[in-house]
Amino acid sequence: xxxxxxxxxxxxxxxxxxxxxxxxxxxxxxxxxxxxxxxxxxxxxxxxxxxxxxxxxxxxxxxxxxxxxxxxxxxxxxxxxxxxxxxxxxxxxxxxxxxxxxxxxxxxxxxxxxxxxxxxxxxxxxxxxxxxxxxxxxxxxxxxxxxxxxxxxxxxxxxxxxxxxxxxxxxxxxxxxxxxxxxxxxxxxxxxxxxxxxxxxxxxxxxxxxxxxxxxxxxxxxxxxxxxxxxxxxxxxxxxxxxxxxxxxxxxxxxxxxxxxxxxxxxxxxxxxxxxxxxxxxxxxxxxxxxxxxxxxxxxxxxxxxxxxxxxxxxxxxxxxxxxxxxxxxxxxxxxxxxxxxxxxxxxxxxxx
Amino acid sequence: xxxxxxxxxxxxxxxxxxxxxxxxxxxxxxxxxxxxxxxxxxxxxxxxxxxxxxxxxxxxxxxxxxxxxxxxxxxxxxxxxxxxxxxxxxxxxxxxxxxxxxxxxxxxxxxxxxxxxxxxxxxxxxxxxxxxxxxxxxxxxxxxxxxxxxxxxxxxxxxxxxxxxxxxxxxxxxxxxxxxxxxxxxxxxxxxxxxxxxxxxxxxxxxxxxxxxxxxxxxxxxxxxxxxxxxxxxxxxxxxxxxxxxxxxxxxxxxxxxxxxxxxxxxxxxxxxxxxxxxxxxxxxxxxxxxxxxxxxxxxxxxxxxxxxxx
Ligand SMILES: Nc1ncnc2c1ncn2[C@@H]1O[C@H](COP(=O)(O)OP(=O)(O)OP(=O)(O)O)[C@@H](O)[C@H]1O
Ligand SMILES: [Mg+2]
Numbered sequence: 001x002x003x004x005x006x007x008x009x010x011x012x013x014x015x016x017x018x019x020x021x022x023x024x025x026x027x028x029x030x031x032x033x034x035x036x037x038x039x040x041x042x043x044x045x046x047x048x049x050x051x052x053x054x055x056x057x058x059x060x061x062x063x064x065x066x067x068x069x070x071x072x073x074x075x076x077x078x079x080x081x082x083x084x085x086x087x088x089x090x091x092x093x094x095x096x097x098x099x100x101x102x103x104x105x106x107x108x109x110x111x112x113x114x115x116x117x118x119x120x121x122x123x124x125x126x127x128x129x130x131x132x133x134x135x136x137x138x139x140x141x142x143x144x145x146x147x148x149x150x151x152x153x154x155x156x157x158x159x160x161x162x163x164x165x166x167x168x169x170x171x172x173x174x175x176x177x178x179x180x181x182x183x184x185x186x187x188x189x190x191x192x193x194x195x196x197x198x199x200x201x202x203x204x205x206x207x208x209x210x211x212x213x214x215x216x217x218x219x220x221x222x223x224x225x226x227x228x229x230x231x232x233x234x235x236x237x238x239x240x241x242x243x244x245x246x247x248x249x250x251x252x253x254x255x256x257x258x259x260x261x262x263x264x265x266x267x268x269x270x271x272x273x274x275x276x277x278x279x280x281x282x283x284x285x286x287x288x289x290x291x292x293x294x295x296x297x298x299x300x301x302x303x304x305x306x307x308x309x310x311x312x313x314x315x316x317x318x319x320x321x322x323x324x325x326x327x328x329x330x331x332x333x334x335x336x337x338x339x340x341x342x343x344x345x346x347x348x349x350x351x352x353x
Numbered sequence: 354x355x356x357x358x359x360x361x362x363x364x365x366x367x368x369x370x371x372x373x374x375x376x377x378x379x380x381x382x383x384x385x386x387x388x389x390x391x392x393x394x395x396x397x398x399x400x401x402x403x404x405x406x407x408x409x410x411x412x413x414x415x416x417x418x419x420x421x422x423x424x425x426x427x428x429x430x431x432x433x434x435x436x437x438x439x440x441x442x443x444x445x446x447x448x449x450x451x452x453x454x455x456x457x458x459x460x461x462x463x464x465x466x467x468x469x470x471x472x473x474x475x476x477x478x479x480x481x482x483x484x485x486x487x488x489x490x491x492x493x494x495x496x497x498x499x500x501x502x503x504x505x506x507x508x509x510x511x512x513x514x515x516x517x518x519x520x521x522x523x524x525x526x527x528x529x530x531x532x533x534x535x536x537x538x539x540x541x542x543x544x545x546x547x548x549x550x551x552x553x554x555x556x557x558x559x560x561x562x563x564x565x566x567x568x569x570x571x572x573x574x575x576x577x578x579x580x581x582x583x584x585x586x587x588x589x590x591x592x593x594x595x596x597x598x599x600x601x602x603x604x605x606x607x608x609x610x611x612x613x614x615x616x617x618x619x620x621x622x623x624x625x626x627x628x629x630x631x632x633x634x635x636x637x638x639x640x641x642x643x644x645x646x647x648x649x650x651x652x653x654x655x656x657x658x659x660x661x662x663x664x
Contacts, residue, residue, distance in 0.1 A: 062568055066559075088570065096570030104568075109561040112580050114587075114658055123579075124569050159659040175569065 009081075010037035011215050012061075012100075012183055017075035017085070019053070019060050022068060026288040030056040032239035034075075035314075038232070040182065041209065043216040045226045045247070047262065048236030052284065054219045057236075058185045062102055063088045079183070098128040101176030105188040107168035111160040117144070118156030121175045128179050143174040147204060166197035173204065180212055187219045202228055223266045227251065232320060235259050238284050238295035245321035253340035255323040257300045260338060294326065302327055302336045317341075358652055365644045370421075372640035376633050377420055381412055402433075420633075429634030434626045440634035443619055448638070450525060451608070451615035455601045457531055458539035462600065463593060465543040467586055470550020471577075474558060474585075485547065492544025497537060497603055501610035504537045523612040534611045538604060542596045546589055554585040583657065590654045594647030601643065 019031040031053040038044040046054050059065050061077050061084070077085040079099065088096055096102070104110045112120055121143055122136035131139065137156070144152035147170040160168060169189060176184060186205065190198040202225065209216055218229055226233055226247060233250040235243040235258065243256035254260050264278035282299040285291050291298070297307040306326050315328040317340070326332060327339055403409050407419050423430065429440035469489075473482040508522045520529050557563060558581060566580045605617035616635060623631035655661045 064564055064567055094570040096568055098570055102568040104561060104565065106561060110565045112562045112566070112584065113660065114583050115579065116659075123571065123575070127569075127571055127575070161660050172565070175565075 010039050012077065012079050012217075013037040014057075014061065014077045015075060017057065017060060017077065018073045019056050019065060019070060020073055021070050028287045029290055030239055030287060031060070032290060034236075034239075034241050036234050036241060036244065038183070038215045038217055040215055041213040042231045043209065043218055043229050044232045044234060045218045045220060045230035046234045046236055046241075047220060047223065047226055049221070049262075049284065051287075052236045053239040054236055055187055058102070058187060058217060058219065061085070062096055062100065062185065094128060097124045097176075097181075098179045099181050100183045100185065101179070101181040102185040102187070103169070103172045103176050103189050106192050107165055107172050108160075108192070110172060111168060113160055116157055116159055117163065117171045121156075121171065121178055124175060124178045139178070140174070143178055144171065146208075147171070147174045148200075149174075165193055166201065169193060169197075169201055170204065173201075173208070177208055177212070177214075181214065183215045183217065184209075185217045185219075188221070189218070190225065191221065198225075205229070221266075223251075223263065235262065238290065239287060240295060240324065242296065242325070243321075243323045245318075249318070249321045249340075253321070255317055255321065255328065255340045256296075256325050257302050257327075257336075257339065258296045261299075294324070302339070304333070354655065357655065358648075361648045361651060365641075365648050368644045369637065369641045372644075373421065373424060373633075373637045374417075376636045376640075377417060380629055380633055381416075424637065429637070430630035432623075432628055432631050434623075434628045434631075440630050443631060444616065444634065444638055447614055447616040447619055450613060451601065451604055451617055454531060454535055454538060454608070454613060454615060455597070455604060457535035458600045458604075459542075459593070459597050460539075461536055462539035462542035462546055462596060463589070465539070466546025467550050467582075467589060469543070469547040470589070471554050471582065471585065473547065473551045474554030477555065486551075489544040489547050492540050493548075495541075497541060498606045498610065500537045500540050501534075501607050504533045505610060508533055523610075525613050530611075530613075534607050534613060538600055538607045541603075542600055546592070546596065549592065550585065550589050553588045554581065557581050557585045560584075587654070587658055590650060590657065594643075594650040597646045597650070598643045601639065 014037065015035045017031055017034040018029070021028045021030055034053075034057055036044060036046075046057065048054055056065065056070075060070075060072050063086075065072065072086055075085060076083060079090065079095065082090045084090060084095060088094060093099075111117070118137055118140045121140035122131070122133070125131040125136040125139055126133065141152045141156050144156055149155050149167055149170050155163075155167075160171075163171065169192075173189075184205075189205070190201050193201065205216060205218075206229065208214065216229070218225070220226060230247045233245060233247050234241045235250065235256065237258050243250065243254070243259045245253070245255075249255075250259060251263070254263060258280075261278070261280040265280055266277070280299055285295050285298065291308070293306070293308045293310055294300070294303075294312050297303045300307065304326060310326075312324045312326045312329075314322050314324050316322045317328070325339075327336065328341065407416050410416060427441070429444070432438045432440060432443065435443075469485050473485045476482045505522055508520055511520065512518050512522065520533060521527075524530055562584075563576065563580055566576045571580075602617075604615060605621050607613070608615040608617045609621075616639075619631065620635045620639075622628070623635065
């Protein structure tokens, strides 16, 4: 961004990321031009309904997209200014597990069932930091206590089947932060856990972030989690980020009809106007043949003609707040009042109608 | 672990007792009389033998008790057809031959199955996978006597091509005698294990914890050895017990073709000649051997998979 002086350099900056998959039914365009960035000590939440490409987005940064059938067709991802897309090391150093850590949705299946928890934490230290087996094991115990697992010493000797789901996710976190990464990617880290455990895990992530000044990319369905954790939010729909802004922007000044729909459809104690839950009618577009215009057009209560034919450009509303919706074009006839409309609406960087 | 092992051993002993009883009952319900089958037997010998084995007494409980009692002392009796040969001697002399052949065959089968299976999974739908899976189908569907004959033919060809004896065509005595027969013996099991290993490996390759290992930035060899192989090999180990059974019992044909003086041949001969003591002795011995191999395999499984040892 050009103007705001207080923004620190982003630690991770992704632009125009496009990912597709070959399937029997054709080519699935899972991610269709995604831009986002995240800075040190900051949490970016990526929200959106199932299948919109959240996991594919972060997995392509981690080199976890199976290729084939997957393919990264364009884009760039810069970690501390260096290109990392399509590679897993810079300057001969492995990034994954060392600079960028990742935790997954289902802790029950995400750990190796035949290896002790301690060994699974220790091995990243041995591989990336050259720890001896002994030092790594000792550090693994420290990391387990850091993630608030009681009797860490004994627990480190145990196998995943001896742990509960919440403890497994703590162990996953301990593994991911073992090498003190600058970025932690958490793909729905609490979806498989019950509510009280969920809160504990989120608190843990918050504390770890404060202590290590990590950037966190948090994928979630749950706006409650967003409210609790996020500094910035990216709303994803059908492989695109349709709205991005601070958590405050998204909760109080939503500028995209989909964001509004999402808020109405999700139980959230933040939205003070929440009455009954309103499902969004219809289903996301076919990613085999995405519509020529806006992906949300068919479900959008405010759609106009141009929405069906031309993809909306990105309109910047404020420094961090941008949206892909034709209603923000200066010539839009009568923008709906429930959308937040910047007084100085301007055409964004991509295109003019 | 030790409690588990102890329980398995007791179960094993009961199983062997069961095998012994079943063999006994079966042998007494088939028609024919062991002492009648041999024409050259005088009435005097017959009476002596009948007295020695208690054949003049009722089958239950007297004969049965004698049989079990003798067996508990490790005495399987004397062959009915081979003069003065104790069944124990036959087993002692020929079992090591069969066991050596069998162990080598199991080794070939297990290592080959794991190696080829992992390879085909890693090269899924590529040329190595297609070739190996074609051979696997051959290995499973072609009976072992065909491979035995082909193997022998191959050896003859090899030796005449080299102009000297690279590997002996038949017989017994050195490791070089064992290689080809053991390979032939293990071939169908190897094919079966390859298929099992392939599907197990394919599942593991796409599992969540392998994805985690990649996200941890571990080098591919470490992921393969510590995360994929160890977990993928578990289903292979579970069927290794039955596989050992298949290989040991399938040894007869290979022993015959390659003129190997193993126990299998004696067993077949004994059946043909109704040599009761040899049949019962070798059956119970084979049974016991297999039961304890299966227990051993399960204990090894317990060492590799932490989830079973606690149960
Ligand atoms: N290996 C694959 N092969 C084919 N298509 C894939 C593959 N992985 C993902 N996709 C497709 O990419 C699209 C986005 O998937 P992704 O997993 O990123 O969704 P998501 O937003 O994470 O959803 P969820 O909230 O359910 O986790 C989906 O339509 C999915 O079908
Ligand atoms: Mg996902």
